[in-house]
Amino acid sequence: MSFYGVELRSRLMLGTARYPSPAILAESVKASGAQVVTVSLRRESGGERAGQGFWSIVSELVRDLGLRVLPNTAGCHSAKEAITTAHMAREVFGTRWIKLEVIGEDDTLQPDVFGLIEAARVLIADGFEVFPYTTEDLVVAGKLLDAGCQVLMPWGSPIGSGRGLNNVFGLKALRAHFPHVPLVIDAGIGVPSHAAQAMELGFDAVLINTSVALARDPVRMATAFGKAVQAGYDGCLAGPMEPRDMAAPSTPIFGKAVFE
């Protein structure tokens, strides 16, 4: 799998927010096998060193594990905000990658697909490599690809909800219509079986954050998601049987003994 020419072995991407401690974050990243971690930006006052502290932890992980950093534009509600934030992220994190979020509604944190496409166009013209957080809408997907996006990140369900895949039909249609575009399920995955299901549907990767960070044991959950993504990927490529409505014996019935 490659994103903008970068080859990746792991199909799990991990967010860095909401962990109980920096140490658990670091252990979770290691346990997950993820090669991409997402980060963000926030206001810092003079003298404060929180951002610096966080960044030194992540930088060390990045260096030690050979990770890629994927900054996001979380919380941006307009193309303009997202564009400005993306530029600041590029400077701070030193990467052209940007996970582009333009939020359209605060309860569901659903993408504003209009602002998203607008911002994607501008950022791609500015040299960014855009990973748009989008819906399963096929027309939107087409416009993002036309704008120059080479990866799409459709939501499974609202960010942080842990509901899994709300619209399996829509996601299947997206996969079917863009068979060669890397597609990453970006939000709402709650348990490992959700991640495996996403991969079985043919998605290329899964981005997880809350369901690892808020698990009772985040490190073990990170391990679990690492395996689930592999399981689902292998399962997809192994060519599953078609489900049947009624039963067929798995033990051949030819040669069955008769005891009267």
Added chain:
Amino acid sequence: MSFYGVELRSRLMLGTARYPSPAILAESVKASGAQVVTVSLRRESGGERAGQGFWSIVSELVRDLGLRVLPNTAGCHSAKEAITTAHMAREVFGTRWIKLEVIGEDDTLQPDVFGLIEAARVLIADGFEVFPYTTEDLVVAGKLLDAGCQVLMPWGSPIGSGRGLNNVFGLKALRAHFPHVPLVIDAGIGVPSHAAQAMELGFDAVLINTSVALARDPVRMATAFGKAVQAGYDGCLAGPMEPRDMAAPSTPIFGKAVFE
């Protein structure tokens, strides 16, 4: 996890039927990491060596990988048939373990819970260690435990159907009512995410056959199921977050920049 005092590391059990070739069966068993394989008996005519051939392959696997063999009574439609078959299996396979199937209906291959309980009582009195293939019925489960069964194997959906878990509610209730009994999902698992889901519900293990054997690439599918079972098990023990109806931002919104 232990079944009748036998400690097992792997929570995946694998059936041996319907593989494209003996070699692929052997590779699949290895790839799965399973420590228990199910086998059966059938009529053999004098001079025929099919059973012998199959058994020499399985014996070698058993020896090399330290497997346990779990014979079944597949295809038996009465307690009497199942009891006789169990005794013959004990002699041939040299184990007190028996996966007890008493089939009540030929389309869905659903258990006949009446014959099942009757046969379980007799076999346990005869010194067998019984793994009953049963439904999610709590009352039936209680009677099987009263009869002396120390493991239960409820169906997920009909044998060979690949439908996954037909009655998640019923299976959850079974798990909740017998928290200390080893429970193995025995039939109907179609894809790795089904297996992960079963483990996330708290089941102790999963028995797979058709969905590996009939996959386009059985060996890869065996690998996939091996990982999925671990993923689901880790996921269950890691304490997943509760799903929410609405979104919660994973990236903190405190400190969000404002660009007017």
Added chain:
Amino acid sequence: MSFYGVELRSRLMLGTARYPSPAILAESVKASGAQVVTVSLRRESGGERAGQGFWSIVSELVRDLGLRVLPNTAGCHSAKEAITTAHMAREVFGTRWIKLEVIGEDDTLQPDVFGLIEAARVLIADGFEVFPYTTEDLVVAGKLLDAGCQVLMPWGSPIGSGRGLNNVFGLKALRAHFPHVPLVIDAGIGVPSHAAQAMELGFDAVLINTSVALARDPVRMATAFGKAVQAGYDGCLAGPMEPRDMAAPSTPIFGKAVFE
């Protein structure tokens, strides 16, 4: 539809428990169009008149609307209890009909299918017309029919849970295997669409209680269920189209205008 030779127009049966008031019960029965109402027995101390009061209300409804009364054996946990209760019900309510409940587990109120079959045999020998509250188990169903039951009442989900149909597959199989036996979904229906779905699956009738009695407006809910049952029944007989995976235009595309 007929139960034990009694022709009924309405395919909705209504329980009489848990209504806010006797008046609302009476209005709900009328609004539902039900022709069968279920009742029960309980201990009454000398001088108390609660049972008498309830019965005079129901008797009046029965007389005015031409209803049939179906007493149940709710709360019985053994065949013996259920048999005794059934006999007392026959004396009090003057009917051979008995909704036979033998409860096997108190959290899910699931049927004890062993006690159920035993009690059904005895009661049928005693001249009762038994409506057994059972699971979707095909083998159990077969034994109840062998015992002489001419109607079966499988649960949708636990009594009072309002969860709808927990095991659609199992209920479909039951319907498919006993195409000529009147089958009534007896428990767990929560909203009108659940009732319509049950009828669309080919069930003959639906018995509702809690979801009407505990609705904010029971009378309106009774009306709703009355219509839903008819809708589902008509929908089943009207022969629905097969669902399709992808879309087909409903407006013919031949003759489409072209505006360049």
Added chain:
Amino acid sequence: MSFYGVELRSRLMLGTARYPSPAILAESVKASGAQVVTVSLRRESGGERAGQGFWSIVSELVRDLGLRVLPNTAGCHSAKEAITTAHMAREVFGTRWIKLEVIGEDDTLQPDVFGLIEAARVLIADGFEVFPYTTEDLVVAGKLLDAGCQVLMPWGSPIGSGRGLNNVFGLKALRAHFPHVPLVIDAGIGVPSHAAQAMELGFDAVLINTSVALARDPVRMATAFGKAVQAGYDGCLAGPMEPRDMAAPSTPIFGKAVFE
């Protein structure tokens, strides 16, 4: 319920395409109780009278039953096409109502929400009363309302698929965010229980076509949908109980007899 100031009693709207015969169309409209029927336009060659024939049937129904006609722009793939078609429809059918469809993808017939919003703006400026066929996207919905739409018609699933509601979560969110806007489920309803479910979710109406027209008995299916819509509407307003995870006895257990 009112659409653009027009009060309607029936919450079922019916399409006129794909019926076996004009007579069955007419009977189905009558049986459904619908007060709004959708129609379309297509190329007609000189001398041909198909459109005239169809229209005379519909006109008679409209006159006899007091129906409203809702022309659509089915098959249009751009705002421009849809706008032109809408104008032609207004002239032919003599109504300002237009069901605005701008199709974005031919397999799923999903809306092109960009063309949709553009066309809605233009048409509303031109004096139309627009019923936009849209997705469950909240941001799109907001823009359509800003453009002046006073009704929204989100899809349940692809037109003609009969799959029911693909994204219940998304539709619930749409309902919750726009509690006062008339919302009509426009596509994909396959059986009466789907329609009842849509109404139970709080939608104001349902538009059906294929699942009536292609039923084995369209007239009976039209009746069924008429009842289902009422059942779901009443059920919603009657205030359903909350579903529970476990059982609650409907028959009170206080006063239960004891037979030892």
Added chain:
Amino acid sequence: MKVLVNGDWRDVSSDLLATALQELGYRESVFATAVNGTVVPSSARTEATLREGDRIEVLAPMQGG
């Protein structure tokens, strides 16, 4: 004589079920009876004799689902 009526110990003077029920206040109303787990139909109550310690169930119609 002490008998268990619907789970409570009660004193009755009559050893006939019908009379004992009257003593206990059951009149006119619709109910069914069982003694020691065996149903005693209404018609048999005048001949059914009670013994010290008998368990009597008296059940009346109630709401049911």
Added chain:
Amino acid sequence: MKVLVNGDWRDVSSDLLATALQELGYRESVFATAVNGTVVPSSARTEATLREGDRIEVLAPMQGG
């Protein structure tokens, strides 16, 4: 003069839309017209002139969902 009518090239002698439509067999019936993508209302057809190569759409009511 050749015009494209509903996608087919047709010869018409009149350069007035109303007359051309009559030539093409459209009479009495309910239909709507557009020329080169612009709607021409019924009332304007008698004044709408056609040119060689014009694209005419003539649409009639049909079933719709």
Added chain:
Amino acid sequence: MKVLVNGDWRDVSSDLLATALQELGYRESVFATAVNGTVVPSSARTEATLREGDRIEVLAPMQGG
């Protein structure tokens, strides 16, 4: 002597199960036997006698799920 072996009528000359099985071609291999629905363990075959019409089941290992 005719016996039913796995559902087929066969002639065997010996009335000992062990010998009859050898006649029928069962050698060395791993199998289990039942006569008239009763299991006959390997160790008991040399003493198990057959009668005309006995039903013999001879089962060998096979794939199972």
Added chain:
Amino acid sequence: MKVLVNGDWRDVSSDLLATALQELGYRESVFATAVNGTVVPSSARTEATLREGDRIEVLAPMQGG
């Protein structure tokens, strides 16, 4: 001179962004800046001049999903 820094009004004496940031306590650490909604790269801060009322955003790395 009053400027709005991350939403709070602050007094700075320098009218150069780089110097003003030092006054405000931002040293050595990794951060990005924008003035009045326009990004000012690190390299341009020594030349970026501030005016009364300017809105400055100073953002640092944080956790993100």
